Structures are given as C-alpha cells and as structure tokens.
Amino acid sequence: NAGVTQTPKFQVLKTGQSMTLQCAQDMNHEYMSWYRQDPGMGLRLIHYSVGAGITDQGEVPNGYNVSRSTTEDFPLRLLSAAPSQTSVYFCASSYDSSGMADTQYFGPGTRLTVL
Amino acid sequence: QQQVKQSPQSLIVQKGGISIINCAYENTAFDYFPWYQQFPGKGPALLIAIRPDVSEKKEGRFTISFNKSAKQFSLHIMDSQPGDSATYFCAAVDSNYQLIWGAGTKLIIKP
Numbered sequence: 001n002a003g004v005t006q007t008p009k010f011q012v013l014k015t016g017q018s019m020t021l022q023c024a025q026d027m028n029h030e031y032m033s034w035y036r037q038d039p040g041m042g043l044r045l046i047h048y049s050v051g052a053g054i055t056d057q058g059e060v061p062n063g064y065n066v067s068r069s070t071t072e073d074f075p076l077r078l079l080s081a082a083p084s085q086t087s088v089y090f091c092a093s094s095y096d097s098s099g100m101a102d103t104q105y106f107g108p109g110t111r112l113t114v115l
Numbered sequence: 116q117q118q119v120k121q122s123p124q125s126l127i128v129q130k131g132g133i134s135i136i137n138c139a140y141e142n143t144a145f146d147y148f149p150w151y152q153q154f155p156g157k158g159p160a161l162l163i164a165i166r167p168d169v170s171e172k173k174e175g176r177f178t179i180s181f182n183k184s185a186k187q188f189s190l191h192i193m194d195s196q197p198g199d200s201a202t203y204f205c206a207a208v209d210s211n212y213q214l215i216w217g218a219g220t221k222l223i224i225k226p
Binding site: 004041042044045048058092104106107108109 | 161
C-alpha cells in the first residue's frame with residue numbers, strides 16, 4: 001500500500017493563479033479531508049468528504065473547492081491564490097468518519113508559497 | 116477562538132528525562148483525545164489516544180493523563196530519547212467527529 005499520496009511536494013504560485021493539489025489513497029477509505037498547517041496554529045480543516053460524491057466545508061473553506069468523484073481521489077482546488085494561502089497542506093483519510101480520530105492517516109504534505 | 120490550548124510552545128529535555136506537554140479544553144462535548152507526532156517534512160501520525168472515562172493510558176514510554184473535572188490532559192514521555200524530537204499535537208474530537216487541534220509543541224531532546 002502506498003497509503004496517502006500528495007502531489008506536488010512544493011509549489012510556488014503568483015497571486016491570482018489557480019491550481020489543484022492532488023490527493024489519493026489506496027486503502028479504500030471512505031473519509032478524506034484536507035487541512036492546512038500554519039506556524040503556531042496547529043492544523044485547520046478546510047474541506048472533508050464522507051464518501052464519493054459527498055463533500056462538506058470545514059473550519060476554513062473560503063478560497064478552496066473540492067470534489068470527490070471516486071473513493072480514491074480528493075483534489076483541492078485553489079481558485080485564485082492569495083498570499084494568505086501560503087501554508088503546508090495535508091490530506092488525510094480514514095476508514096469512516098466515526099472512526100476518523102483513531103484511524104486517520106496523513107499524506108506527506110504540499111508546501112505552497114503564494115507570492 | 117482556540118478550543119484546545121496546548122503548552123509549552125517549545126520544550127528542551129535532556130536525554131533520559133521526562134517530557135511533559137499539557138493541553139486544556141473548554142467544550143465538554145469532546146469525547147476523544149488523541150496525540151499526534153510529526154517529524155519535519157512529514158504528516159502527523161497518531162501516537163496515543165484516550166477517552167474521558169479513563170484517567171490514564173500508557174503505551175511503552177508514552178502516557179496520557181486525563182483530568183476530566185479540570186478539563187485537562189497531558190502527554191508524558193519517559194526516558195526521552197533524541198529520536199523523540201518532533202512536534203507533538205494534542206487534539207480533541209467534537210460531536211461531528213471533527214478533530215480540533217492544539218497549536219503544537221516542538222520537543223527537542225538533547226543528547
């Protein structure tokens with residue numbers, strides 16, 4: 001199993017550009033989520049999905065879109081990048097939402113810089 | 116508003132010593148309290164977790180102490196080793212199964 005994979009590892013964008021962060025898991029997990037990690041603030045939930053075709057907003061969803069067309073993939077789209085979106089982004093998955101706290105697996109992260 | 120407050124922000128401990136990281140919460144609806152360990156350049160990984168009906172849980176050198184009345188919980192790392200150097204996050208799970216994270220503690224174990 002590759003677990004949770006994320007691409008790219010690093011990305012530099014200019015203000016106003018759009019891009020998609022990719023996330024995939026091969027564990028047949030129903031629950032997937034995106035977090036951003038900023039210094040001194042821990043992780044904050046952006047969007048999550050409890051299964052294919054179902055997504056919902058987390059704590060900080062503004063400026064981001066998600067979709068879940070398959071169980072395996074959960075891409076995060078930045079619509080118009082802003083410097084405030086400079087952060088490290090983590091994708092995570094778990095078997096189901098009720099067990100997410102004790103079975104959540106994280107990807108290696110994408111470090112995004114917006115100039 | 117930070118629902119889970121974690122301290123200290125950074126901690127330096129001598130090899131063989133005890134590392135202690137503290138967390139406090141306000142929301143009594145939280146019902147699961149995991150700790151995550153994160154190494155540089157990696158995603159967080161679940162280390163140990165506890166439910167509020169238990170006052171202590173031990174796994175190897177790692178122990179969670181939980182005080183429900185004070186709404187506090189802490190991570191103790193016994194016989195701390197250089198390989199334990201990492202950032203540690205406490206968290207709490209709310210009624211919607213969402214993880215609420217503390218701000219993190221950067222732990223350095225000096226050889």
